[in-house]
Amino acid sequence: MEATRLEPRTLVNGDMVAIVSPASWPEESVPAWIARQVESWGLHAVIAPHTLDRRGYLAGSDADRAADLNQAIRDPEIRAVIASVGGCGSFRLVPDVDVDALRADPKMLVGYSDITALHQVWNAAGVPTLHGAIAGAHGDHVRRLLMEDADTVVEADRGALSAELTTSGSVEGRLFGGNLEMLARSVGVVDFDVAGGILLLEINRAAGLGMVDRALTQLRYSGALDGVVGVALGSIDQFAGYEDRGWTIVDTLRDHFDALGVPVLGGLPLGHIEDLVTVPLGTAAVLDVDHGRLTVDSPSGD
Known part of the structure; x- marks a missing residue:
């Protein structure tokens, strides 16, 4: 990237x-x-x-x-x-x-x-x-x-549902991403340039686990995520208590994240929550999974 x-x-x-x-x-x-x-x-x-x-x-x-x-x-x-x-x-x-x-x-x-x-x-x-x-x-x-040309530091909530998917490690790369479904729909329509980048994901419960699974499968199998170095995962609390034939949202996401084989930091206050944190996309970031922190450089210049 x-x-x-x-x-x-x-x-x-x-x-x-x-x-x-x-x-x-x-x-x-x-x-x-x-x-x-x-x-x-x-x-x-x-x-x-x-x-x-x-x-x-x-x-x-x-x-x-x-x-x-x-x-x-x-x-x-x-x-x-x-x-x-x-x-x-x-x-x-x-x-x-x-x-x-x-x-x-x-x-x-x-x-x-x-x-x-x-x-x-x-x-x-x-x-x-x-x-x-x-x-x-x-x-x-x-x-x-x-x-103010400000940087952004986002601290993960280790008690959040998505924190169950946190792994270990630390990576650097340009942050990109957003809503999972919209990212999957963009394949073949907008050019992806993500090699060396950190994928930000926010997922709202618009449907069941099948939609989440299909969206991640499309992104992976299309090659859109080739070269991604880490995943910054926002809130999935809308899925709390929801199961589909024995699987939860955590099971579905873990299956795909394991296949990516990159560090994952969950518990980030991003996405469809009341007090979401705004983060720049397209700028350099550090995903410090071990310390539960996403740091993103300022998006603007003088």
């Missing part, structure tokens, strides 16, 4: 941030709440025209959602892009993202879950992203990532 080629600059007071809905529509109050949070940091927020549109479960048509996203990418005044919510629909925009404009003027994207599809586009373009959200107890860390 090559080092990140393009670094968005650190934001300063007065910079503009766009709020967009590339996937599902948010509740009406959400974009305004995000705007207030961003403006409390000294930034200016712009809510994209179609952020609150509704077309089934989508925030308006594909064309309108792509137009909002690309306008934010192309506007030199916009220095970062925040997704209002995940849900479903980001994957439909992958072919329409103006990657040339993104490379010409790198800017970070903030989001997680379904937004993983767009993280993959940014990753293929060599531009870092932020996997997470500004809500919750760690919301201010997004400000530090955007404005």
Whole structure:
């Protein structure tokens, strides 16, 4: 995996941030709440025209959602892009993202879950992203990532369900990944460049263990994970108490992780939890399994 080629600059007071809905529509109050949070940091927020549109479960048509996203990418005044919510629909925009404009003027994207599809586009373009959200107890860390050139240190909770999958060792590499299902769906659509990288996984219980198994099998058998050096595993607490013919989520994941044969650190507060920690993707990281810590370099440059 090559080092990140393009670094968005650190934001300063007065910079503009766009709020967009590339996937599902948010509740009406959400974009305004995000705007207030961003403006409390000294930034200016712009809510994209179609952020609150509704077309089934989508925030308006594909064309309108792509137009909002690309306008934010192309506007030199916009220095970062925040997704209002995940849900479903980001994957439909992958072919329409103006990657040339993104490379010409790198800017970070903030989001997680379904937004993983767009993280993959940014990753293929060599531009870092932020996997997470500004809500919750760690919301201010997004400000530090955007404005203070901050590093990120994530401590594992050894009592969490996913901590049962923790192994041993320590590895270094560029962090990439996100939602398991979206990563598997991206195979054959977005280029994977993961050799030497650390795989971040967040898994929500959208279905049973079979979906988890199929997604990991696709990633492994397609060669998408060839060269991965470690796994940083977020919360799987949604699966607590769930079994399928004698197996739990821990059994399913262990079967695949053993086949990868790399260090695994579970118990990380990442994914579909109330107080998730936001981490950069596409930057250098250290997965110190023995000490239960993931450290990620700043995503931006001056």
